Amino acid sequence: MSQPTPVPLTLAPPSPQAAADAASALSAAVTEAQSTPEGRARIALAAALHNIPVWNSANQSRPAPTDWATQEANQYSAVLGFLQRTFIRRQDAEARAGGNPSWATGVHFAALLAKSSVAKEVGELYKPSGLSLTGDLTTLNHAPPGSVRTPLPWPRPAPPAPSPAS
Incomplete structure (x- = not known):
């Protein structure tokens, strides 16, 4: 596999062309x-971390419980569709938030995968x-903030509960 050119996943120039290019x-x-x-292994991992099921369209074959190849192929199709829709929405969210509104700080990826139906x-x-x-999970868990190369918008750590009014 060739070495891909880095693609800005956050803080990309706010233009439809930049989104399409990404x-x-x-x-x-x-x-x-x-x-x-x-x-294929890493596509399945990304799909699991995004909770993409192994059968996600009526146009796909419903895979057998241990048909790993068909399960991943179905997720691959969903990931491609996800990528095509994500960047324009992401740019809009960043523009409204005044910066990157998502993070992976505090996310324990092994625990997240363990809870996935496709682990x-x-x-x-x-x-x-x-x-x-x-x-791979250790690399994700120990990546410095902002360096994880995949958008991971959920699950986020829950915000602190508001203090009861006195």
């Missing part, structure tokens, strides 16, 4: 990743990839 670049990278076991699929796809799922 979506196209990420879609191309995901499409290239789909051709390798490593890429087993991710583990099974990592086995033939030669990658370390634990290693």
Whole structure:
């Protein structure tokens, strides 16, 4: 796989063309990743962290419970659609918020994956990839704020409860 050109996921120039360019670049990278076991494992991980189910369209084949390849292929289709819709919305949200409105600080990615309905699929796809799922999750968990290269808008740590009025 070739080394992709970095794509700004946050604080991108607020223009429809910049959004389209970012979506196209990420879609191309995901499409290239789909051709390798490593890429398919990481697409499944990204889908799991975004709660994308293994069967998400009436146009898709409903996969058997252990048909990891079809499950991931269905998620891949959803991820591509997600990327195409996300960047214009993201730019709008950043413009309204005056900056990046999302974060991954305090998110424990291994715990998040453990709660996912597709955690087993991710583990099974990592086995033939030669990658370390634990290693990838550790990388995400220890990334400095703002350096995680995927938008992770949920679940966020809950805000503190308001103090009861005296």
